[in-house]
Amino acid sequence: MNDETAPPNQLLELLTAAPEGLSEYELLLRLSRWQNDDPRLPSDTLELFRSHFLLFHTLYRLRDQLHAEGQATLQISPLCIRLLPYQAGEHALSENEPLRDYYLDLNHLRDTGADDVEQMLGKFWLRLHGNEGKRDALAALDLDEHADELDLAVIRQRYRQLVSLHHPDRGGCTQRLQRINSAMETLQRYYR
Structure with a gap:
């Protein structure tokens, strides 16, 4: 349209x-x-x-x-x-x-504008998945949701560490890498 x-x-x-x-x-x-x-x-x-x-x-x-x-x-x-x-x-x-x-x-x-649409989508996904999705994503990255220093920079750092560790090209498991990627996508909606 x-x-x-x-x-x-x-x-x-x-x-x-x-x-x-x-x-x-x-x-x-x-x-x-x-x-x-x-x-x-x-x-x-x-x-x-x-x-x-x-x-x-x-x-x-x-x-x-x-x-x-x-x-x-x-x-x-x-x-x-x-x-x-x-x-x-x-x-x-x-x-x-x-x-x-x-x-x-x-x-x-x-x-x-585009930023407004992204914010609306982020709020939608938060309502859809609720806090359970956030907790599951933090657990998949082995992060404590109650840690004071937890922000997007810390999450990205942990994500990169886990990707490096679990990448199939380095002998890691594809399914584990998929869970890590999915967790990162979820957490980016919560931590902007």
Whole structure:
């Protein structure tokens, strides 16, 4: 999806053809094919965020329009975007919808840079993995999470030591090296 929002009629046509709904990923791929015959999504995180934002901006606008006209209810979630029969009252649009407000304000798109996207992703991974992932990663690098001097520089130093020790080219174990690399990826999200 490019920097312009997809026309609501394209979205409506795609969603009508998929009564079971589509994930955000599937919808972005189909829109991408529709617009330029290239079914790939951007690999750059900022461009992917922009595609996501523009899609949700358009979806919320379409949802408001469909509701105002009494045509349908549009369920919006990254895992399932689908049209549902219109039902006044019970599924009426809420007055206070922080996500809707966020996506309808194009200033958020304009003001969000690559560093902001990286911070959002880091926070997402922290919530997803919780402290258990951090503890496991520290254990994989044989580090004490309660050590006062523990920071990214200390973690990187320990990582380099373990990579040197466990690299398969030096007689180490591939699986152990993979655990060390995975632990480092996890810890970089916690220690910035």
